[in-house]
Each structure stands twice: as structure tokens, then as C-alpha cells.
Amino acid sequence: MKSRLTFLLGCLVLASMQLALAQAGALRVPKTVEAGDALSIQSAGSGKAVLYVVGPGQVLRRNVQLGETTFFAPGVLHNAGHYLVVLVGASSTEDGAFDVTAARPAALSFLAKPSRLPVDLHDGISGVVYVFDAFQNLVLAPSEVSFQLSAIAGAVQTRTALTHNGVAWTKMNSAAKEGAAQFVARVGDAAGTRVIQQVPGNPCHLKMSARPSGQRLAVETEPVRDCSGNALPDGTIVTFRETYDGGESTVDVPLKRGIARTDMPAYGGARISVATGVFIGNEIRWGKER
Amino acid sequence: MSSIGRLLAVVIAVATVALIVVGTLWPIQSAIAMAGSGANLLRPSSSPQAAVEILASEIGQRAWETAYSSLANKNEFTESEFVRDLTGTYSSLRTYATLDRFDSRPLHASGDEAQIQLKLRWSTVVGTFLDTRTLRVVRTGDRWSVLWPIVKEPRVPPQVIPVNYLRWDVIYRGPEDDWGSQDVEAPHVRIVDMHPVDRSGGVVIMGELLNEDVVPAFVTVKATLLAKNGSAIATEDSFDKISHVLLPKQVTPFLIAFPNVALSEVDSVHMQPSASLIAASADPVIGIEDQHFNPAPGASLSGKLVNQSGQVVSVAHVLGTFYDKSGQLVWVADQFVDRALLPQIPVPFAMSLPADIAGKVTSERAITTTYSSGRFQ
Numbered sequence: 001m002k003s004r005l006t007f008l009l010g011c012l013v014l015a016s017m018q019l020a021l022a023q024a025g026a027l028r029v030p031k032t033v034e035a036g037d038a039l040s041i042q043s044a045g046s047g048k049a050v051l052y053v054v055g056p057g058q059v060l061r062r063n064v065q066l067g068e069t070t071f072f073a074p075g076v077l078h079n080a081g082h083y084l085v086v087l088v089g090a091s092s093t094e095d096g097a098f099d100v101t102a103a104r105p106a107a108l109s110f111l112a113k114p115s116r117l118p119v120d121l122h123d124g125i126s127g128v129v130y131v132f133d134a135f136q137n138l139v140l141a142p143s144e145v146s147f148q149l150s151a152i153a154g155a156v157q158t159r160t161a162l163t164h165n166g167v168a169w170t171k172m173n174s175a176a177k178e179g180a181a182q183f184v185a186r187v188g189d190a191a192g193t194r195v196i197q198q199v200p201g202n203p204c205h206l207k208m209s210a211r212p213s214g215q216r217l218a219v220e221t222e223p224v225r226d227c228s229g230n231a232l233p234d235g236t237i238v239t240f241r242e243t244y245d246g247g248e249s250t251v252d253v254p255l256k257r258g259i260a261r262t263d264m265p266a267y268g269g270a271r272i273s274v275a276t277g278v279f280i281g282n283e284i285r286w287g288k289e290r
Numbered sequence: 291m292s293s294i295g296r297l298l299a300v301v302i303a304v305a306t307v308a309l310i311v312v313g314t315l316w317p318i319q320s321a322i323a324m325a326g327s328g329a330n331l332l333r334p335s336s337s338p339q340a341a342v343e344i345l346a347s348e349i350g351q352r353a354w355e356t357a358y359s360s361l362a363n364k365n366e367f368t369e370s371e372f373v374r375d376l377t378g379t380y381s382s383l384r385t386y387a388t389l390d391r392f393d394s395r396p397l398h399a400s401g402d403e404a405q406i407q408l409k410l411r412w413s414t415v416v417g418t419f420l421d422t423r424t425l426r427v428v429r430t431g432d433r434w435s436v437l438w439p440i441v442k443e444p445r446v447p448p449q450v451i452p453v454n455y456l457r458w459d460v461i462y463r464g465p466e467d468d469w470g471s472q473d474v475e476a477p478h479v480r481i482v483d484m485h486p487v488d489r490s491g492g493v494v495i496m497g498e499l500l501n502e503d504v505v506p507a508f509v510t511v512k513a514t515l516l517a518k519n520g521s522a523i524a525t526e527d528s529f530d531k532i533s534h535v536l537l538p539k540q541v542t543p544f545l546i547a548f549p550n551v552a553l554s555e556v557d558s559v560h561m562q563p564s565a566s567l568i569a570a571s572a573d574p575v576i577g578i579e580d581q582h583f584n585p586a587p588g589a590s591l592s593g594k595l596v597n598q599s600g601q602v603v604s605v606a607h608v609l610g611t612f613y614d615k616s617g618q619l620v621w622v623a624d625q626f627v628d629r630a631l632l633p634q635i636p637v638p639f640a641m642s643l644p645a646d647i648a649g650k651v652t653s654e655r656a657i658t659t660t661y662s663s664g665r666f667q
Binding site for chain 2: 202232248262263264
């Protein structure tokens, strides 16, 4: 095993030193082969020899008859990269080289970021596509990739981009309307789909009202919306704050069905304000001073 | 062995024996409480203070039966009510607390009656809390007995309270997914205020953190103090001086302490807020009512927590944010409430703050976080 490896490495060194000479010699090797295609290597002379094909992650060995053509069936060579060919005969050694290039695009890896973002954000969504052939080789030849972002409401955005070294990317705007958008990247017959959740942005309209509720005060917001008119999702915290002579009460209430409501102590002359996050809504003054 | 060595050995032996005798005859009360049995034998309740200390040590040993039987007013309540007064009816911090130590202070005394203040300092996983009781002690024959000021926890009548339960659950990407596959996006949080101050020979960094996303977040804030040459002086995080679960658009204060670091050594501060998605519930809703800022001396923020939901809250954590007249954050304080929060039953709280800070405070804001045992959040 050790001697075989030493021999192989020796052949590789020899091959790299005499590449030009070998190409001009009796070993006829194609310059490039597409991944998955058949390959034939023609040798000259007579007698028996051993043919080695050494490539990325793959070594092939064939016992050949010099002067004949050695065939490699389709699918045997599937890793893209630079390959060395070494023909070891009884009295001489020939070598050559060829490249295996990626086949036509057949698959893609699609990275879409972020998966959740506020509505109405310019260039807020980025899509990056890596194009691969059927053997998972990165396709370095330029390929046209189409990107399409479609939401339930709103216009469909479409972009096309050429791959550069196997990668294409684009940026899209989020729609003004909340909801899930389908982000599709397509190259040839291959396509990838990602879901982008477009969520309401910062609150823009926050208004509350108060009414007596027994001995207490019932405060309630109107539906809370962002600047595009989208209702903020349930669970968003709304803070009610009541200040009165020397005292204060606060309640953090989650929106439920678009509205936040709670009970607070009823103090005459109390000032009640409402806020969510850093956005402040209206303020009301309750009743008369005690 | 030289004569000096022999003398030293004798001195050590005598001192050891003397200390053992002193410790046995006049033990400190905390040691009695920790030692377990024997307190009654050591200090017969022949004085009001001794009666209180014996009772306190029995409470520390959880010798409920003995403690209850020694009370002068046990006809006013049952033993289980006495136990519930001290350990809580519902699961709370009190339930799992152990008596760390106690102090008693005579307030008033006459021939047959005395008044003594008993401070029970309970130890819990989130720190200690103080339970102060003013006890009347009366003479019965040649012994003194304590009249226990029972605090009966309110009970909520059995009922069904409908709740529109709002909850977020999260499904993350699986290990078999392609590397390009999407995962759920981490929540977006933002520090909206940050203020370092030099305090008590150390640096304190206070600030506020906003969850600006539409999903709940588990948040932490880490700060690194950097020297002029860019090297890190120290790194700390906010630990429990923060509300770790932030619902959408919720704001929490945070406080990070760097003891033994001078602010003059610090050139800049590197803040690292982090947030991850968690399953969370928007309930229970806790109202903070009748908040009052009580100025120095003994500056504090007091108020009442009112559980507006139907779920019993085992532990409530109140965080107070204090601002000066320009709206700048000047202090962050907190308190864990030792009693469970029952629906609609107010529970008082009071958090103290330093006297020098109290003079600057013109407004404050309080938030709560809660934990309910025996129920998923």
C-alpha cells in the first residue's frame, strides 16, 4: 500500500514537470469534459500499461492495452476540477491533464434574509443564490437567475441577475401590506422558495379612551396600527400609565384582537397616558380633582 | 519541645475550652437556629426577648407544632393558618425560603407585657427578604408567651376565570435541512438608553432595552469596559437586574455592576445585547397600582401588584427605573415579591434606592415579570 502511494505521488510530480511534453506525446486527452459526460483517452504504442486518472476526491485505475482507446462511462467523472492522467507502461510513463467543468444548472441553494421584517422597507430583503449542477458542482459559468417576490396583496417584484463565480444576488423591498410573501429564485428548471414574513412596522396611531367601570376606570385603545395601516399583532405590549396626586399606576397589557384594555383605579384629576415601545399615544384627564 | 512551645500549646488549649464554654452558654441566635434542637433548653422563656428568640428559632427549624403550641393566642387561629402565614398558602418564594437569621429588638416592656420587633431574614434562590413583625409578649405564670400577629392570606373562592390565552410557540429548522434553508429570525432588540456612572468605587451601567419585534424575546445585555489602549478591563452581564423575557414592544431596564473599576480608567463601553426567540405567554397581566416614591430617609418606591389574570403567580419580580428632571436614567432597582399573586388580590411591594440617588429622582417607571410554578410559561 505504502509503495503504491509513493509510486502514485512520484507519478504526479513527474506529470507536473513534463505536462507540456506529455500533451504533445502519444497520450491524447480532451482539454475539458463536462461533469457526468463520458470520457475517452487514446494511447499510442503497444503492450500493456496502467492508466491512472487523478482528480478532486477521485482516483481511477484502468489496465489498458497501449494503442487502444480507454472509455470512461457517463457519470464516472462527476467532480468538477483539474484532473491528471498518468499512463505507466513497462518502459515509459506518459501523462496529461484535463478539466472537468460543472454541468448545466440543476440545483440551487437559496439564502433569503431576513425571514421576518417590517413592511415598507426599501431593499430590506436580500436573496443570494448558489447555482449547482446535478452533481453538486458549483456552476462557475454565468447563469441567469430570476428572483420573484410575491405577497398576497401588492405588486409582484421581479429581478434577474447573472451569476458571478456561481453566485447571484439581489435585494427587494418589503410590501406595504403585512403578510407572508413567497420569495422564489429560479435558474433553468431549478427553483427554490422561501417565505418572508412581512410584519407591521412601528405604531403610528395609538389612541385610547376611558370610561367608568364600577369603582374603577376601564381604559381601552382603538385598534393600534402602523403607518401603512396594518394592525399591530396581538401580544404587542401597550403600557397604560395613570398619574394622580402623589401616586401612579401602570399596567403593561398585550393587544388582544387588536385592542388593549384594562382596568385602573379611578382618581379624579388623574392623567392617563398610553404608549407602546417608544411611541406615545394620546393623554386624557379623568374627571375632576378630588 | 521548648518551654515557649509548651506554653503556646497550653494557651491554645485553654482558649479553645473557653470558647467552647462561651459558645455553649451564650450562643448567638443564628447559631441556635442553624444548630437545630436545644434552643428551648438553652434559653428558657423567662423573659420577653427569650420567648421571641425561642419562637424565632423554632420557626427557623420549621418546628411548627412546637412554635404554635408556645403561642399565647393560638385559640385565634389554627396551626395550619400559622404555617401558611409564614410559608404562604400558594407556592411562592416563602414556600422554599429558609430562615437565614433573625434579630429581635425590645420596643416597650412592663411587668406583664412587652412589645418586641422581630426581623426574620429569609434566604431564597433570588436573594433574601425581610419579614418584620411587631410581637406582643405576655407573662403567663413564670413564663412569657408570644401573641402572634397572624396575617391571613386571602383565599380566592373556587371559580373558573375565562382567559383569552395568547401564546407564541417556535419551531426551529431541523438538522436535516439544507444549509441554505431558512431558520426563524432572532428577535430584533435595541438599547434605547445607556448611562455609565461611577458608584461606590465601581462602575455601574444602566440602560433600557426595547424589543422592537413582533415576537417575544429572551434577552441579555453584556457590557465590556475598554481601556484607552483598547484592551478589555472587565466584562459583566445584567444577571437579574433585567426582565429577561420581553414581549413585543416591551421595554426593560437593565443594570450592570463592575465593582472595583474606576470610571476614569474606562475609555469606552462595548454593549452586546442579545436576543433569542422563546415560547412565551402574554399572560398574566399584572397591574402596578398606587405607586409612590417615598423620598429619603429610607427612600423607596412602593406600590401594589394586582394580578389581572386568572392564573396564580408564584414569584413576581418588580423592576423600577428612576429618572431625573431631564429624563435621564439615574437608577435601576428591583424587588422579588415573597407572596403569591392571587387574581385581583393586591400584594404590596417596596424597593429601596440609595439616599443620594433619591434626591435626583423626579419620575419613575415600574415593570413586572412573573413566574408561575406548575404551569408552562
